[in-house]
Amino acid sequence: MNAGPVKALILGYGIRGRVYGAYAKTHPHDFEIAGLADPVAEFPSDADCPTWKSWEDALAADVDADAVVIALPDRLHYKACMAALAKGYHVLLEKPIGCTWAECEAIRDEQMRTKRLVLTGYVLRYAPFYKKLREVITSGEIGELTSVHHLAAISYGKSSHAYCRGNWSVESRGTGMLVNKCTHDFDLIEWWTKGKACKKVSSFGSLFHWRPENRPEGAADRCQNCPEHVREACPFDAYKLYYERTDLRYHFPDESDEAILKMIETSPYGRCVYACGNDSVDHQTVLMEYDGGLTIILEMESYSQQRNRITHFYGTRGEIIADEVKIEIKPFIGDSTTIIPAQHGHHGGGDREIMAEFVKLVRTASPDRYPKILEAALESHRIAFLAEQSRYTGKTMDCVTEKPI
Numbered sequence: 001m002n003a004g005p006v007k008a009l010i011l012g013y014g015i016r017g018r019v020y021g022a023y024a025k026t027h028p029h030d031f032e033i034a035g036l037a038d039p040v041a042e043f044p045s046d047a048d049c050p051t052w053k054s055w056e057d058a059l060a061a062d063v064d065a066d067a068v069v070i071a072l073p074d075r076l077h078y079k080a081c082m083a084a085l086a087k088g089y090h091v092l093l094e095k096p097i098g099c100t101w102a103e104c105e106a107i108r109d110e111q112m113r114t115k116r117l118v119l120t121g122y123v124l125r126y127a128p129f130y131k132k133l134r135e136v137i138t139s140g141e142i143g144e145l146t147s148v149h150h151l152a153a154i155s156y157g158k159s160s161h162a163y164c165r166g167n168w169s170v171e172s173r174g175t176g177m178l179v180n181k182c183t184h185d186f187d188l189i190e191w192w193t194k195g196k197a198c199k200k201v202s203s204f205g206s207l208f209h210w211r212p213e214n215r216p217e218g219a220a221d222r223c224q225n226c227p228e229h230v231r232e233a234c235p236f237d238a239y240k241l242y243y244e245r246t247d248l249r250y251h252f253p254d255e256s257d258e259a260i261l262k263m264i265e266t267s268p269y270g271r272c273v274y275a276c277g278n279d280s281v282d283h284q285t286v287l288m289e290y291d292g293g294l295t296i297i298l299e300m301e302s303y304s305q306q307r308n309r310i311t312h313f314y315g316t317r318g319e320i321i322a323d324e325v326k327i328e329i330k331p332f333i334g335d336s337t338t339i340i341p342a343q344h345g346h347h348g349g350g351d352r353e354i355m356a357e358f359v360k361l362v363r364t365a366s367p368d369r370y371p372k373i374l375e376a377a378l379e380s381h382r383i384a385f386l387a388e389q390s391r392y393t394g395k396t397m398d399c400v401t402e403k404p405i
């Protein structure tokens, strides 16, 4: 393609669509918005591009564009990605790639047929913190990895927002927590263990607490109707999470106090967490065995104060402990060191860096590289789907011979 900006349609202008769209403002020579599609979102008043109410209309229109960014709800990823590839667009596709393994495989086949790029929204591997961490792991400083303990702590605020009250509360509307949220973690693990195949996986998890039977006596269906003494004792009270605190407000287009109060009174985010009809797990553990005997534990936890990832790597010559702020390297011989990589912006800078990578790949990469890029992302989905199958069936899954259903 020519040296001008990569022109892209943004399908879905919610939180993620806005994050990716913002790159056009900061990097106008690299990225240009060629059109925006969303049925309800308010588009920026200075948007100098066509807009549509649905992704189908956007893809049906004849627009001068190179690519699409798919930031739609999970269940629309598959259809939109297939249609975008068939139109000849390169795709930046938010995770999950598909809601079933069959959808993921169909996208792989369509990518091979159309020879276009599909880059998955695994922003963490582009963040400077995780790039540095991988450099340390692969340097051999702690020898060969024997085991990894990886905790993805979601925090009770974020988890109740997304997986109890919000978009991902009901598994059948998209995917389970593991495929939606923890594919980031599976992706990091795939990256850290590059060259080693996962041989077996098993998983346990459930919806432990946000269930109707745990509803406090006297609690109402919505927080605004709840008796004050019940609300005061409830950590998940919507007024505490969205009004007294401000860190979750970025989920809403209008973050003013007035808009937040209205949102609590009228939206699903003001519902009692014990009356949301949710079935998504709130905690889950995955055990994996790799080539050569490396073992990995991935733990997803909703009931944490902190929202972060803490990983402990054990190697034959030392340990590494990483917590998304600092990387502590503790060799068995020699002094321990601590590295604090610089981080700027959403996802530790990963949101910006993935856009830079997308632009670079569209502009300069040989199409021969594209299948490999999607393949790595699919591998983390494959293991996540198998882990879910283990949770449902109680069986340990053989990742070499068994295929996710």
Ligand SMILES: NC(=O)c1ccc[n+]([C@@H]2O[C@H](COP(=O)([O-])OP(=O)(O)OC[C@H]3O[C@@H](n4cnc5c(N)ncnc54)[C@H](O)[C@@H]3O)[C@@H](O)[C@H]2O)c1
Residues within 6 Å of the ligand: 011, 012, 013, 014, 015, 016, 017, 037, 038, 039, 040, 041, 053, 054, 055, 056, 071, 072, 073, 074, 076, 094, 095, 096, 121, 122, 123, 167, 180, 347
């Ligand atoms: N990579 C990451 O770190 C990360 C983080 C959060 C979310 N996500 C993923 O990004 C995707 C979007 O998540 P979000 O948090 O932005 O959700 P969101 O609800 O804020 O945005 C989705 C948008 O899609 C719009 N939409 C719905 N149907 C549409 C249609 N037919 N045509 C066009 N637009 C339509 C909605 O109106 C909404 O504005 C999800 O798949 C999610 O899993 C990825």
